[in-house]
Amino acid sequence: MPSPAHFGAIEAGGSKFVCAVGTPDGKLLHRIRIPTTTPAETLPQVAAFFRSHGEDLTAIGIGSFGPIEMDRSSPRYGFITSTPKPGWSQCDLLGIVRKALGVPVAFDTDVNAAARAEARWGTARGLRSFMYVTVGTGIGAAAMIDKSILQGLSHPEMGHIRIPHDLTRDPFAGICPYHGDCLEGLASGPAIAARWKTSPAALPPEHSAWTLEAEYLALACVNWISTLVPERVIFGGGVMRPNIFPIMRSRVRTLLNSYIDLPELTGDLGSYLVPSTLEPDAGVLGALVLALQVAGLS
Numbered sequence: 001m002p003s004p005a006h007f008g009a010i011e012a013g014g015s016k017f018v019c020a021v022g023t024p025d026g027k028l029l030h031r032i033r034i035p036t037t038t039p040a041e042t043l044p045q046v047a048a049f050f051r052s053h054g055e056d057l058t059a060i061g062i063g064s065f066g067p068i069e070m071d072r073s074s075p076r077y078g079f080i081t082s083t084p085k086p087g088w089s090q091c092d093l094l095g096i097v098r099k100a101l102g103v104p105v106a107f108d109t110d111v112n113a114a115a116r117a118e119a120r121w122g123t124a125r126g127l128r129s130f131m132y133v134t135v136g137t138g139i140g141a142a143a144m145i146d147k148s149i150l151q152g153l154s155h156p157e158m159g160h161i162r163i164p165h166d167l168t169r170d171p172f173a174g175i176c177p178y179h180g181d182c183l184e185g186l187a188s189g190p191a192i193a194a195r196w197k198t199s200p201a202a203l204p205p206e207h208s209a210w211t212l213e214a215e216y217l218a219l220a221c222v223n224w225i226s227t228l229v230p231e232r233v234i235f236g237g238g239v240m241r242p243n244i245f246p247i248m249r250s251r252v253r254t255l256l257n258s259y260i261d262l263p264e265l266t267g268d269l270g271s272y273l274v275p276s277t278l279e280p281d282a283g284v285l286g287a288l289v290l291a292l293q294v295a296g297l298s
């Protein structure tokens with residue numbers, strides 16, 4: 001019996017797969033980044049990594065970009081479904097990994113996975129309800145309510161909500177291929193890059209782009225908070241940076257206007273709207289949590 005047991009974690013992203021071998025205490029022993037090109041190119045490299053590092057793997061967890069099929073009774077359970085990413089639409093990601101490596105495999109969205117990591121090792125430890133929001137290439141959000149990940153017919157798509165769009169202040173049309181100026185269409189990293197014609201990383205902290213970004217995230221937060229009233233909202237993803245938080249907190253407080261009369265929502269929101277402490281590893285740690293759960297260790 002190897003000690004400690006080793007588990008595989010796959011954060012399957014639209015631009016890269018992060019694969020790691022980890023232990024039940026959240027320690028990542030080996031990891032690799034593999035470009036997301038086509039399933040035929042990327043997935044054999046994923047299998048080769050685990051074969052070379054984890055011959056005693058107990059289970060594997062996959063947190064995947066989506067949309068994905070989450071219904072266990074569906075013949076397409078574990079598939080990436082309608083993605084515009086070439087080659088990946090209707091890809092049986094779960095089935096291919098399970099067949100290649102021959103161990104139990106758990107499957108969830110990348111955002112749900114990251115939320116599970118926040119609950120186990122991050123800023124949401126001990127909470128019964130919270131939201132995890134990632135703002136990067138896209139915008140995704142997961143909610144844990146009464147210690148369960150919120151799930152309807154499929155996983156929530158809280159990044160695609162509609163928010164007020166003041167065309168006088170921001171005439172940018174938005175880039176979501178499905179909705180134009182939904183939240184993701186206005187406030188994701190590619191939306192910022194298209195609006196300001198430069199990478200978000202190149203925009204200085206004092207640039208008005210960040211005030212606008214904080215406004216859009218605040219409007220979304222008010223909708224999410226009014227719907228779920230979580231105990232905390234945690235933000236990750238490559239777009240988030242420290243200067244967004246004070247502006248966003250101030251706008252959320254103003255917009256909520258003390259209607260929800262709780263100390264968490266009427267103070268400075270400094271411990272309510274918070275950055276992830278697990279970044280940039282929240283996704284891959286979440287995949288590790290999935291592996292632990294399928295092995296009965298959670």
Ligand code: ZN
Nearest residue numbers: 160176179182
């Ligand atoms: Zn959209």
